[in-house]
Amino acid sequence: MNPSEPSVDRPLRIALLGCGVVGTEVARLLTRDADELARRVGLPLELVGIAVRRLDRDRDLDVPAELFTTDALGLVTRGDIDVVVEVIGGIEPARELILAALEAGASVVTANKALVAEDGARLSAAATKAERDLSFEAAVAGAIPIVRPLRESLAGDRVQRVLGIVNGTTNYVLDQMTTLGQGFSEALEEAQRLGYAEADPTADIEGFDAAAKAAILASLAFHTRVSLGDVHREGISDVTAADVRSAAEMGCVVKLLAICERTETSVGARVHPAMIPLEHPLASVRGAYNAVFVESEAAGQLMFYGPGAGGAPTASAILGDVVSVARNRVREIFGPGETTHADLEVIDVGRARTRYHVAIDVQDRAGVLAVIAQEFARFDVSIKNLRQEGHGSDAQLVIVTHEAEDASLAATVEALRGLDIVRDVSSVMRVEGGI
Ligand SMILES: NC(=O)C1=CN([C@@H]2O[C@H](COP(=O)(O)OP(=O)(O)OC[C@H]3O[C@@H](n4cnc5c(N)ncnc54)[C@H](OP(=O)(O)O)[C@@H]3O)[C@@H](O)[C@H]2O)C=CC1
Numbered sequence: 001m002n003p004s005e006p007s008v009d010r011p012l013r014i015a016l017l018g019c020g021v022v023g024t025e026v027a028r029l030l031t032r033d034a035d036e037l038a039r040r041v042g043l044p045l046e047l048v049g050i051a052v053r054r055l056d057r058d059r060d061l062d063v064p065a066e067l068f069t070t071d072a073l074g075l076v077t078r079g080d081i082d083v084v085v086e087v088i089g090g091i092e093p094a095r096e097l098i099l100a101a102l103e104a105g106a107s108v109v110t111a112n113k114a115l116v117a118e119d120g121a122r123l124s125a126a127a128t129k130a131e132r133d134l135s136f137e138a139a140v141a142g143a144i145p146i147v148r149p150l151r152e153s154l155a156g157d158r159v160q161r162v163l164g165i166v167n168g169t170t171n172y173v174l175d176q177m178t179t180l181g182q183g184f185s186e187a188l189e190e191a192q193r194l195g196y197a198e199a200d201p202t203a204d205i206e207g208f209d210a211a212a213k214a215a216i217l218a219s220l221a222f223h224t225r226v227s228l229g230d231v232h233r234e235g236i237s238d239v240t241a242a243d244v245r246s247a248a249e250m251g252c253v254v255k256l257l258a259i260c261e262r263t264e265t266s267v268g269a270r271v272h273p274a275m276i277p278l279e280h281p282l283a284s285v286r287g288a289y290n291a292v293f294v295e296s297e298a299a300g301q302l303m304f305y306g307p308g309a310g311g312a313p314t315a316s317a318i319l320g321d322v323v324s325v326a327r328n329r330v331r332e333i334f335g336p337g338e339t340t341h342a343d344l345e346v347i348d349v350g351r352a353r354t355r356y357h358v359a360i361d362v363q364d365r366a367g368v369l370a371v372i373a374q375e376f377a378r379f380d381v382s383i384k385n386l387r388q389e390g391h392g393s394d395a396q397l398v399i400v401t402h403e404a405e406d407a408s409l410a411a412t413v414e415a416l417r418g419l420d421i422v423r424d425v426s427s428v429m430r431v432e433g434g435i
Protein backbone atom coordinates (compact mmCIF):
# COMPACT_ATOMS: atom_id res chain seq x y z
CA MET A 1 0.00 0.00 0.00
CA ASN A 2 1.20 3.52 -0.72
CA PRO A 3 1.59 5.10 2.80
CA SER A 4 0.14 8.40 1.58
CA GLU A 5 -3.08 6.64 0.53
CA PRO A 6 -5.89 6.44 3.11
CA SER A 7 -6.24 2.90 4.45
CA VAL A 8 -9.78 3.54 5.75
CA ASP A 9 -12.50 4.12 3.16
CA ARG A 10 -15.64 5.01 5.13
CA PRO A 11 -16.70 8.09 7.14
CA LEU A 12 -14.93 8.41 10.49
CA ARG A 13 -17.36 8.13 13.41
CA ILE A 14 -17.12 10.72 16.14
CA ALA A 15 -18.70 10.34 19.59
CA LEU A 16 -19.07 13.47 21.70
CA LEU A 17 -19.15 13.12 25.48
CA GLY A 18 -20.71 16.26 26.97
CA CYS A 19 -22.74 18.97 25.32
CA GLY A 20 -22.37 21.98 27.57
CA VAL A 21 -20.54 25.26 26.88
CA VAL A 22 -17.76 23.57 24.90
CA GLY A 23 -19.53 20.45 23.60
CA THR A 24 -22.30 22.51 21.99
CA GLU A 25 -19.74 24.48 19.96
CA VAL A 26 -17.86 21.31 18.99
CA ALA A 27 -21.10 19.74 17.69
CA ARG A 28 -22.02 22.96 15.89
CA LEU A 29 -18.64 23.20 14.09
CA LEU A 30 -18.56 19.49 13.25
CA THR A 31 -21.96 19.72 11.55
CA ARG A 32 -21.67 23.20 10.04
CA ASP A 33 -18.19 22.63 8.55
CA ALA A 34 -18.64 18.95 7.65
CA ASP A 35 -17.70 19.32 3.97
CA GLU A 36 -14.64 21.45 4.64
CA LEU A 37 -13.44 19.12 7.42
CA ALA A 38 -13.92 16.10 5.15
CA ARG A 39 -11.61 17.71 2.59
CA ARG A 40 -9.00 18.46 5.27
CA VAL A 41 -9.07 14.95 6.73
CA GLY A 42 -9.54 13.02 3.52
CA LEU A 43 -12.74 11.36 4.74
CA PRO A 44 -16.08 12.63 6.10
CA LEU A 45 -16.42 13.01 9.89
CA GLU A 46 -19.79 11.75 11.09
CA LEU A 47 -21.10 12.75 14.51
CA VAL A 48 -22.82 9.52 15.59
CA GLY A 49 -23.67 10.14 19.24
CA ILE A 50 -23.70 12.77 21.98
CA ALA A 51 -23.63 11.65 25.62
CA VAL A 52 -25.18 13.99 28.18
CA ARG A 53 -26.39 13.81 31.75
CA ARG A 54 -29.98 14.85 31.03
CA LEU A 55 -32.06 14.42 27.89
CA ASP A 56 -34.77 16.89 28.91
CA ARG A 57 -32.55 19.98 28.64
CA ASP A 58 -33.19 22.73 26.05
CA ARG A 59 -30.18 22.80 23.76
CA ASP A 60 -29.33 25.53 21.30
CA LEU A 61 -28.14 23.04 18.72
CA ASP A 62 -29.56 21.86 15.41
CA VAL A 63 -28.76 18.13 15.40
CA PRO A 64 -31.12 15.10 15.30
CA ALA A 65 -32.60 14.38 18.74
CA GLU A 66 -31.77 10.66 18.38
CA LEU A 67 -28.05 11.43 18.60
CA PHE A 68 -28.42 12.17 22.31
CA THR A 69 -27.95 9.44 24.91
CA THR A 70 -27.32 9.20 28.62
CA ASP A 71 -25.39 5.96 28.12
CA ALA A 72 -21.89 7.37 27.61
CA LEU A 73 -20.16 4.05 28.29
CA GLY A 74 -22.41 2.25 25.81
CA LEU A 75 -21.59 4.88 23.21
CA VAL A 76 -17.79 4.65 23.53
CA THR A 77 -17.77 0.84 23.67
CA ARG A 78 -20.17 0.13 20.83
CA GLY A 79 -17.19 -0.94 18.79
CA ASP A 80 -17.24 1.27 15.69
CA ILE A 81 -16.19 4.69 17.05
CA ASP A 82 -13.04 6.23 15.58
CA VAL A 83 -12.69 9.39 17.68
CA VAL A 84 -14.14 10.19 21.10
CA VAL A 85 -14.25 13.85 22.17
CA GLU A 86 -14.51 14.14 25.95
CA VAL A 87 -15.89 17.47 27.22
CA ILE A 88 -17.66 16.34 30.38
CA GLY A 89 -14.88 17.48 32.71
CA GLY A 90 -13.82 16.27 36.16
CA ILE A 91 -12.18 12.98 37.06
CA GLU A 92 -14.98 10.41 36.93
CA PRO A 93 -16.72 9.25 34.80
CA ALA A 94 -14.40 11.02 32.31
CA ARG A 95 -11.41 8.80 33.16
CA GLU A 96 -13.37 5.56 32.93
CA LEU A 97 -14.87 6.66 29.61
CA ILE A 98 -11.53 7.68 28.08
CA LEU A 99 -9.86 4.43 29.13
CA ALA A 100 -12.81 2.43 27.78
CA ALA A 101 -12.76 4.40 24.52
CA LEU A 102 -9.04 3.74 23.98
CA GLU A 103 -9.47 0.07 24.80
CA ALA A 104 -12.34 -0.10 22.31
CA GLY A 105 -10.02 1.26 19.61
CA ALA A 106 -10.97 4.94 19.44
CA SER A 107 -8.56 7.87 19.53
CA VAL A 108 -9.42 10.45 22.18
CA VAL A 109 -9.50 14.24 22.19
CA THR A 110 -10.11 15.88 25.56
CA ALA A 111 -10.21 19.38 27.08
CA ASN A 112 -10.04 17.95 30.58
CA LYS A 113 -7.00 19.50 32.26
CA ALA A 114 -8.02 18.28 35.71
CA LEU A 115 -7.85 14.67 34.52
CA VAL A 116 -4.75 15.04 32.34
CA ALA A 117 -2.90 16.71 35.24
CA GLU A 118 -4.00 14.08 37.73
CA ASP A 119 -3.63 10.93 35.66
CA GLY A 120 -1.90 11.88 32.41
CA ALA A 121 0.68 9.09 32.69
CA ARG A 122 -2.00 6.39 32.90
CA LEU A 123 -4.03 7.84 30.02
CA SER A 124 -0.94 8.20 27.90
CA ALA A 125 0.15 4.60 28.61
CA ALA A 126 -3.34 3.37 27.71
CA ALA A 127 -3.21 5.29 24.41
CA THR A 128 0.21 3.88 23.55
CA LYS A 129 -0.94 0.34 24.42
CA ALA A 130 -4.03 0.76 22.24
CA GLU A 131 -1.94 2.34 19.46
CA ARG A 132 -4.29 5.30 19.41
CA ASP A 133 -3.92 9.07 19.86
CA LEU A 134 -4.66 11.01 23.03
CA SER A 135 -4.74 14.77 22.32
CA PHE A 136 -5.50 17.61 24.70
CA GLU A 137 -4.62 20.96 23.08
CA ALA A 138 -7.78 22.54 24.54
CA ALA A 139 -6.80 21.56 28.09
CA VAL A 140 -4.36 24.48 28.35
CA ALA A 141 -5.18 28.09 27.51
CA GLY A 142 -8.32 27.56 25.41
CA ALA A 143 -7.78 28.41 21.75
CA ILE A 144 -4.04 29.07 22.07
CA PRO A 145 -1.82 26.46 20.43
CA ILE A 146 0.64 25.67 23.22
CA VAL A 147 0.50 21.91 23.84
CA ARG A 148 1.58 21.03 20.30
CA PRO A 149 4.33 23.72 20.17
CA LEU A 150 5.80 22.39 23.43
CA ARG A 151 5.38 18.74 22.52
CA GLU A 152 6.53 19.01 18.92
CA SER A 153 7.89 22.36 17.73
CA LEU A 154 10.16 22.86 20.76
CA ALA A 155 11.00 19.18 21.26
CA GLY A 156 14.54 19.80 20.02
CA ASP A 157 15.22 22.81 22.23
CA ARG A 158 15.76 23.13 25.98
CA VAL A 159 12.90 25.05 27.60
CA GLN A 160 13.98 26.80 30.79
CA ARG A 161 10.92 28.71 31.93
CA VAL A 162 7.23 28.98 31.16
CA LEU A 163 5.35 31.94 32.60
CA GLY A 164 1.70 32.35 31.85
CA ILE A 165 -1.76 33.65 32.48
CA VAL A 166 -3.64 30.41 31.92
CA ASN A 167 -7.01 30.93 33.58
CA GLY A 168 -9.51 33.12 31.76
CA THR A 169 -11.97 33.41 34.63
CA THR A 170 -9.50 34.80 37.17
CA ASN A 171 -7.93 37.09 34.59
CA TYR A 172 -11.39 38.39 33.75
CA VAL A 173 -12.22 38.94 37.45
CA LEU A 174 -8.91 40.69 38.24
CA ASP A 175 -9.20 42.80 35.10
CA GLN A 176 -12.74 43.92 35.97
CA MET A 177 -11.58 44.77 39.52
CA THR A 178 -8.57 46.71 38.20
CA THR A 179 -10.06 48.60 35.29
CA LEU A 180 -13.70 49.06 36.32
CA GLY A 181 -13.39 48.82 40.09
CA GLN A 182 -16.01 46.03 39.90
CA GLY A 183 -16.57 43.85 42.99
CA PHE A 184 -15.22 40.31 43.10
CA SER A 185 -18.61 38.50 43.19
CA GLU A 186 -20.13 40.62 40.44
CA ALA A 187 -17.15 40.00 38.14
CA LEU A 188 -17.23 36.26 38.85
CA GLU A 189 -20.95 36.03 38.07
CA GLU A 190 -20.28 37.73 34.75
CA ALA A 191 -17.44 35.28 33.97
CA GLN A 192 -19.79 32.37 34.72
CA ARG A 193 -22.51 33.83 32.51
CA LEU A 194 -20.02 34.16 29.65
CA GLY A 195 -19.12 30.44 29.93
CA TYR A 196 -15.52 30.94 31.11
CA ALA A 197 -15.79 29.36 34.55
CA GLU A 198 -15.60 25.68 35.45
CA ALA A 199 -18.78 23.89 36.58
CA ASP A 200 -17.53 24.59 40.13
CA PRO A 201 -15.86 28.03 39.88
CA THR A 202 -13.84 27.32 43.04
CA ALA A 203 -11.53 25.46 40.65
CA ASP A 204 -10.81 28.78 38.93
CA ILE A 205 -10.81 31.11 41.91
CA GLU A 206 -8.64 28.93 44.16
CA GLY A 207 -6.12 28.25 41.39
CA PHE A 208 -6.79 24.50 40.90
CA ASP A 209 -7.53 24.96 37.19
CA ALA A 210 -4.36 27.01 36.63
CA ALA A 211 -2.36 24.49 38.71
CA ALA A 212 -3.59 21.63 36.51
CA LYS A 213 -2.52 23.59 33.44
CA ALA A 214 0.86 24.38 35.05
CA ALA A 215 1.40 20.65 35.69
CA ILE A 216 0.66 19.89 32.03
CA LEU A 217 2.88 22.74 30.78
CA ALA A 218 5.78 21.73 33.04
CA SER A 219 5.49 18.06 32.05
CA LEU A 220 5.57 18.92 28.35
CA ALA A 221 8.18 21.68 28.56
CA PHE A 222 10.64 19.78 30.75
CA HIS A 223 9.91 16.21 29.57
CA THR A 224 9.41 15.10 33.15
CA ARG A 225 6.17 14.10 34.87
CA VAL A 226 4.80 16.94 37.03
CA SER A 227 1.46 16.18 38.68
CA LEU A 228 -1.17 18.45 40.11
CA GLY A 229 0.03 17.70 43.65
CA ASP A 230 3.54 18.93 42.74
CA VAL A 231 2.30 22.43 41.91
CA HIS A 232 2.25 25.07 44.65
CA ARG A 233 -1.17 26.71 44.44
CA GLU A 234 -2.68 29.94 45.72
CA GLY A 235 -5.87 31.45 44.28
CA ILE A 236 -7.20 34.98 44.06
CA SER A 237 -9.82 34.88 46.82
CA ASP A 238 -7.49 36.79 49.20
CA VAL A 239 -6.62 39.50 46.67
CA THR A 240 -8.14 42.71 47.98
CA ALA A 241 -9.01 46.04 46.40
CA ALA A 242 -6.12 47.43 48.50
CA ASP A 243 -3.68 44.99 46.82
CA VAL A 244 -4.91 46.12 43.42
CA ARG A 245 -4.45 49.79 44.46
CA SER A 246 -1.05 49.09 45.95
CA ALA A 247 0.03 47.42 42.71
CA ALA A 248 -1.19 50.42 40.70
CA GLU A 249 0.81 52.79 42.94
CA MET A 250 3.94 50.80 42.09
CA GLY A 251 3.14 50.86 38.35
CA CYS A 252 2.04 47.22 38.48
CA VAL A 253 -1.04 45.10 37.95
CA VAL A 254 -2.13 41.94 39.82
CA LYS A 255 -2.35 38.75 37.73
CA LEU A 256 -2.74 35.07 38.59
CA LEU A 257 0.42 33.54 37.17
CA ALA A 258 1.52 30.00 36.45
CA ILE A 259 5.30 29.73 36.64
CA CYS A 260 7.23 26.61 35.62
CA GLU A 261 11.02 26.64 35.90
CA ARG A 262 13.85 24.19 35.48
CA THR A 263 17.49 23.98 36.53
CA GLU A 264 20.01 21.34 35.43
CA THR A 265 18.57 18.79 37.84
CA SER A 266 15.19 20.00 39.03
CA VAL A 267 11.88 21.55 38.06
CA GLY A 268 9.36 23.62 39.98
CA ALA A 269 5.82 24.78 39.24
CA ARG A 270 3.73 27.31 41.13
CA VAL A 271 0.50 29.24 40.71
CA HIS A 272 -0.18 32.38 42.70
CA PRO A 273 -1.26 36.00 42.31
CA ALA A 274 1.64 38.32 41.61
CA MET A 275 2.30 41.95 40.82
CA ILE A 276 3.82 42.51 37.40
CA PRO A 277 4.96 45.85 35.96
CA LEU A 278 2.63 47.56 33.47
CA GLU A 279 5.30 47.48 30.78
CA HIS A 280 5.54 43.67 30.97
CA PRO A 281 3.63 42.05 28.03
CA LEU A 282 1.56 39.93 30.42
CA ALA A 283 0.21 43.09 32.09
CA SER A 284 -1.79 43.94 28.98
CA VAL A 285 -3.54 40.56 28.79
CA ARG A 286 -7.13 41.63 29.37
CA GLY A 287 -10.45 39.93 30.06
CA ALA A 288 -10.56 36.17 29.54
CA TYR A 289 -7.50 36.25 27.29
CA ASN A 290 -4.50 34.07 28.20
CA ALA A 291 -0.83 34.33 27.33
CA VAL A 292 2.07 31.97 27.77
CA PHE A 293 5.73 33.07 27.67
CA VAL A 294 8.24 30.39 26.90
CA GLU A 295 11.95 30.92 27.40
CA SER A 296 14.16 28.35 25.77
CA GLU A 297 17.87 28.02 25.22
CA ALA A 298 18.05 28.22 21.43
CA ALA A 299 14.77 29.92 20.44
CA GLY A 300 14.93 32.60 23.14
CA GLN A 301 11.63 34.17 24.19
CA LEU A 302 8.33 33.13 22.60
CA MET A 303 4.89 34.40 23.49
CA PHE A 304 1.60 32.66 22.74
CA TYR A 305 -1.52 34.79 23.15
CA GLY A 306 -5.25 34.44 22.56
CA PRO A 307 -8.69 33.64 23.99
CA GLY A 308 -8.21 31.35 26.98
CA ALA A 309 -11.78 30.27 27.69
CA GLY A 310 -15.29 30.11 26.26
CA GLY A 311 -17.16 27.66 24.05
CA ALA A 312 -16.09 28.66 20.55
CA PRO A 313 -12.38 29.31 21.25
CA THR A 314 -12.07 26.00 23.09
CA ALA A 315 -13.95 24.20 20.31
CA SER A 316 -11.39 25.59 17.85
CA ALA A 317 -8.56 23.83 19.71
CA ILE A 318 -10.62 20.64 19.95
CA LEU A 319 -11.45 20.62 16.24
CA GLY A 320 -7.74 21.07 15.48
CA ASP A 321 -7.05 17.93 17.50
CA VAL A 322 -9.96 16.09 15.88
CA VAL A 323 -8.61 16.83 12.39
CA SER A 324 -5.13 15.79 13.45
CA VAL A 325 -6.13 12.48 15.07
CA ALA A 326 -8.61 11.77 12.25
CA ARG A 327 -5.81 12.17 9.70
CA ASN A 328 -3.81 9.66 11.74
CA ARG A 329 -6.78 7.26 11.82
CA VAL A 330 -7.09 7.50 8.08
CA ARG A 331 -3.47 6.41 7.74
CA GLU A 332 -3.58 4.05 10.72
CA ILE A 333 -0.75 5.75 12.52
CA PHE A 334 -0.58 7.36 15.95
CA GLY A 335 1.81 9.38 18.05
CA PRO A 336 3.89 10.95 19.48
CA GLY A 337 2.81 9.16 22.69
CA GLU A 338 4.47 9.72 26.06
CA THR A 339 7.11 12.46 25.98
CA THR A 340 8.08 12.64 29.65
CA HIS A 341 11.29 10.63 29.71
CA ALA A 342 13.44 12.78 32.00
CA ASP A 343 13.39 12.15 35.71
CA LEU A 344 14.06 15.56 37.23
CA GLU A 345 13.47 16.29 40.91
CA VAL A 346 10.33 18.37 41.48
CA ILE A 347 11.23 21.01 44.05
CA ASP A 348 9.08 22.67 46.69
CA VAL A 349 8.02 26.32 46.30
CA GLY A 350 10.28 27.22 49.25
CA ARG A 351 13.28 26.82 46.97
CA ALA A 352 11.87 29.01 44.20
CA ARG A 353 13.48 32.45 43.88
CA THR A 354 11.10 35.39 43.79
CA ARG A 355 10.50 38.85 45.25
CA TYR A 356 7.93 40.09 47.71
CA HIS A 357 5.86 43.21 48.09
CA VAL A 358 5.00 43.57 51.80
CA ALA A 359 2.79 46.21 53.42
CA ILE A 360 3.37 46.44 57.18
CA ASP A 361 1.18 48.48 59.54
CA VAL A 362 3.51 49.66 62.31
CA GLN A 363 3.64 51.76 65.46
CA ASP A 364 5.61 54.73 64.18
CA ARG A 365 8.31 55.39 66.74
CA ALA A 366 12.07 55.98 66.80
CA GLY A 367 14.06 53.04 65.47
CA VAL A 368 11.15 51.24 63.84
CA LEU A 369 12.78 51.15 60.41
CA ALA A 370 15.96 49.66 61.85
CA VAL A 371 14.02 46.91 63.64
CA ILE A 372 12.10 46.00 60.50
CA ALA A 373 15.21 46.07 58.30
CA GLN A 374 17.00 43.85 60.80
CA GLU A 375 14.30 41.17 60.44
CA PHE A 376 14.77 41.11 56.67
CA ALA A 377 18.55 40.91 57.10
CA ARG A 378 18.19 38.07 59.65
CA PHE A 379 16.69 35.87 56.91
CA ASP A 380 19.11 37.08 54.26
CA VAL A 381 16.45 39.03 52.35
CA SER A 382 17.69 42.25 50.84
CA ILE A 383 15.32 45.24 50.63
CA LYS A 384 15.11 46.89 47.21
CA ASN A 385 12.98 49.82 48.24
CA LEU A 386 11.01 50.99 51.22
CA ARG A 387 8.49 53.76 51.52
CA GLN A 388 6.56 55.00 54.53
CA GLU A 389 2.96 56.17 54.30
CA GLY A 390 1.16 57.96 57.16
CA HIS A 391 2.60 58.37 60.61
CA GLY A 392 1.86 57.71 64.26
CA SER A 393 -0.58 54.85 64.74
CA ASP A 394 -1.54 55.01 61.03
CA ALA A 395 1.97 54.41 59.69
CA GLN A 396 2.49 51.83 56.99
CA LEU A 397 5.75 50.61 55.51
CA VAL A 398 5.66 49.33 51.94
CA ILE A 399 8.66 47.20 51.11
CA VAL A 400 9.76 45.52 47.89
CA THR A 401 12.55 42.99 48.27
CA HIS A 402 15.28 41.78 45.96
CA GLU A 403 15.04 38.19 44.78
CA ALA A 404 15.43 35.59 47.52
CA GLU A 405 14.31 32.04 48.27
CA ASP A 406 10.58 31.92 48.83
CA ALA A 407 11.11 30.11 52.16
CA SER A 408 13.30 33.00 53.44
CA LEU A 409 10.70 35.55 52.39
CA ALA A 410 7.93 33.57 54.09
CA ALA A 411 10.03 33.24 57.28
CA THR A 412 10.66 37.01 57.27
CA VAL A 413 6.92 37.74 57.06
CA GLU A 414 6.25 35.25 59.86
CA ALA A 415 8.87 36.96 62.03
CA LEU A 416 7.48 40.42 61.26
CA ARG A 417 4.06 39.26 62.44
CA GLY A 418 5.60 38.45 65.85
CA LEU A 419 7.05 41.94 66.46
CA ASP A 420 5.24 44.15 68.99
CA ILE A 421 5.76 47.25 66.80
CA VAL A 422 3.90 45.52 63.95
CA ARG A 423 0.12 45.95 64.09
CA ASP A 424 -0.49 43.90 60.98
CA VAL A 425 1.23 42.61 57.85
CA SER A 426 -1.67 43.73 55.71
CA SER A 427 -0.49 42.61 52.28
CA VAL A 428 2.06 40.10 51.04
CA MET A 429 2.36 39.47 47.35
CA ARG A 430 5.07 38.12 45.10
CA VAL A 431 6.48 40.42 42.41
CA GLU A 432 7.44 38.93 39.04
CA GLY A 433 8.75 40.22 35.74
CA GLY A 434 11.19 43.02 36.55
CA ILE A 435 10.82 46.53 38.16
N1 LIG B 1 -15.70 26.39 29.41
C1 LIG B 1 -14.47 26.69 28.99
O1 LIG B 1 -14.15 27.84 28.66
C2 LIG B 1 -13.44 25.62 28.89
C3 LIG B 1 -13.66 24.35 29.36
N2 LIG B 1 -12.69 23.41 29.26
C4 LIG B 1 -12.93 22.06 29.73
O2 LIG B 1 -13.93 21.47 28.91
C5 LIG B 1 -14.70 20.54 29.67
C6 LIG B 1 -16.17 20.89 29.55
O3 LIG B 1 -16.37 22.19 30.03
P1 LIG B 1 -17.79 22.93 29.82
O4 LIG B 1 -18.32 22.65 28.48
O5 LIG B 1 -17.54 24.33 30.24
O6 LIG B 1 -18.67 22.18 30.91
P2 LIG B 1 -20.26 22.20 31.06
O7 LIG B 1 -20.53 22.00 32.50
O8 LIG B 1 -20.85 23.36 30.36
O9 LIG B 1 -20.73 20.87 30.25
C7 LIG B 1 -20.54 19.58 30.76
C8 LIG B 1 -21.32 18.61 29.88
O10 LIG B 1 -21.06 17.30 30.32
C9 LIG B 1 -22.30 16.60 30.48
N3 LIG B 1 -22.14 15.62 31.55
C10 LIG B 1 -21.89 15.84 32.85
N4 LIG B 1 -21.81 14.67 33.51
C11 LIG B 1 -22.02 13.71 32.59
C12 LIG B 1 -22.09 12.28 32.63
N5 LIG B 1 -21.89 11.62 33.78
N6 LIG B 1 -22.32 11.60 31.49
C13 LIG B 1 -22.54 12.26 30.32
N7 LIG B 1 -22.49 13.61 30.22
C14 LIG B 1 -22.24 14.31 31.34
C15 LIG B 1 -23.32 17.64 30.81
O11 LIG B 1 -24.60 17.14 30.47
P3 LIG B 1 -25.94 18.04 30.60
O12 LIG B 1 -25.84 19.02 29.46
O13 LIG B 1 -27.04 17.07 30.43
O14 LIG B 1 -25.86 18.68 31.95
C16 LIG B 1 -22.84 18.80 29.92
O15 LIG B 1 -23.39 18.64 28.64
C17 LIG B 1 -14.12 20.59 31.08
O16 LIG B 1 -13.13 19.61 31.22
C18 LIG B 1 -13.49 21.97 31.14
O17 LIG B 1 -12.44 22.05 32.08
C19 LIG B 1 -11.46 23.67 28.69
C20 LIG B 1 -11.19 24.89 28.20
C21 LIG B 1 -12.15 25.98 28.28
Ligand SMILES: N[C@@H](CC=O)C(=O)O
Nearest residue numbers: 167168169197198309
Ligand atom coordinates in the same frame (compact mmCIF):
# COMPACT_ATOMS: atom_id res chain seq x y z
N1 LIG C 1 -12.37 27.80 33.51
C1 LIG C 1 -11.28 27.87 32.59
C2 LIG C 1 -11.74 27.47 31.23
C3 LIG C 1 -10.65 27.22 30.31
O1 LIG C 1 -9.75 26.42 30.53
C4 LIG C 1 -10.74 29.28 32.54
O2 LIG C 1 -11.40 30.18 33.07
O3 LIG C 1 -9.65 29.47 32.01
